[in-house]
Ligand SMILES: NC(=O)C1=CN([C@@H]2O[C@H](COP(=O)(O)OP(=O)(O)OC[C@H]3O[C@@H](n4cnc5c(N)ncnc54)[C@H](O)[C@@H]3O)[C@@H](O)[C@H]2O)C=CC1
């Protein structure tokens with residue numbers, strides 16, 4: 001058994017070495033020649049996998065250690081005998097923490113109470129559902145839009161144009177799709193962008209082309225009232241510097257980049273590969289994940305819940321750090337080739353980031369019961 005894998009998959013050896021030999025390559029360098037002897041291909045989001053890549057290769061299993069599958073040509077690969085697997089939900093928690101950090105930061109810069117904003121969530125699957133749960137715990141009013149779920153008879157959703165008309169903040173959590181009953185490519189076109197409420201905040205951590213980036217830049221030049229947080233870009237790894245300059249927060253597709261999320265992605269694909277091979281998985285993250293214990297943050301019981309919350313959320317993840325690193329790269333990179341390489345480098349050399357379950361909160365005189373319950377519901381250790 002020979003496995004070709006993206007070199008950015010963590011715990012690759014630990015999970016897969018017992019199942020076959022492994023060749024590691026940069027995701028963008030995986031081509032047909034590299035797969036000549038490969039039985040299995042393990043990717044992340046930057047390798048386009050289609051019939052052209054797999055033609056005349058022995059590859060029979062493709063696993064992507066990511067939530068998104070838009071880099072896999074699912075239709076084209078159907079019926080070719082290749083088994084496909086992805087890692088649903090693996091890094092959803094990281095994306096939620098990214099959105100919370102955006103909300104805190106935008107509210108601070110706009111002198112607004114983010115918990116009083118009406119938040120519209122477009123796409124209510126793994127990420128959107130977790131986000132709604134956290135926001136509901138914090139008493140934030142949410143509007144939900146998910147036509148595929150509504151079409152299955154589920155209730156509680158509004159149409160996209162109604163959401164745009166009513167939401168102060170819009171956060172996008174849809175898959176990228178061009179076909180089907182509810183395509184999301186350029187879901188936010190010029191007309192919808194122009195329809196955003198005065199002073200609206202728009203956060204995109206789904207896929208770049210869900211927003212027409214050229215139209216977005218045009219609208220942003222006309223409407224200085226809008227606040228934009230972009231983690232994903234229409235032509236990654238290239239980024240329109242002029243659009244980045246119009247963003248309040250700009251980051252290089254790292255919303256879900258917690259170590260925990262990446263490790264869960266690897267484990268989910270290991271399990272899928274074992275199923276494909278017809279063997280019982282012998283390994284788990286419980287055995288292989290770093291045993292680094294919990295970090296501790298001591299809060300003052302005398303401070304307000306809001307203050308505690310922003311300290312705790314910022315301690316876990318602060319989007320301003322990623323925004324600063326990204327903007328520095330945009331200034332330092334010379335031509336487009338350097339820009340693309342800089343985008344990939346920021347992602348490859350991403351700093352260690354753990355999710356909030358790795359932070360234990362305490363207070364000098366003991367965390368008051370009500371706050372302990374709230375923080376525990378939000379996923380912190382208390
Ligand atoms: N920036 C980042 O680091 C990350 C980005 N992502 C992106 O976020 C996307 C969403 O992730 P999940 O919530 O895990 O996916 P999911 O598949 O669990 O949920 C997506 C939801 O969107 C809904 N949907 C589909 N078409 C729609 C439309 N036209 N309008 C509104 N809703 C629609 C679906 O019915 C589904 O409920 C992924 O497909 C991926 O592209 C995911 C993880 C990390």
Ligand SMILES: O=C(O)C(=O)[C@H](O)COP(=O)(O)O
Pocket residue numbers: 008043044045046065066067068069091253254255256257347
């Ligand atoms: O899981 C997804 O979907 C994502 O967007 C991942 O964060 C993408 O990470 P890479 O595969 O590009 O490392």
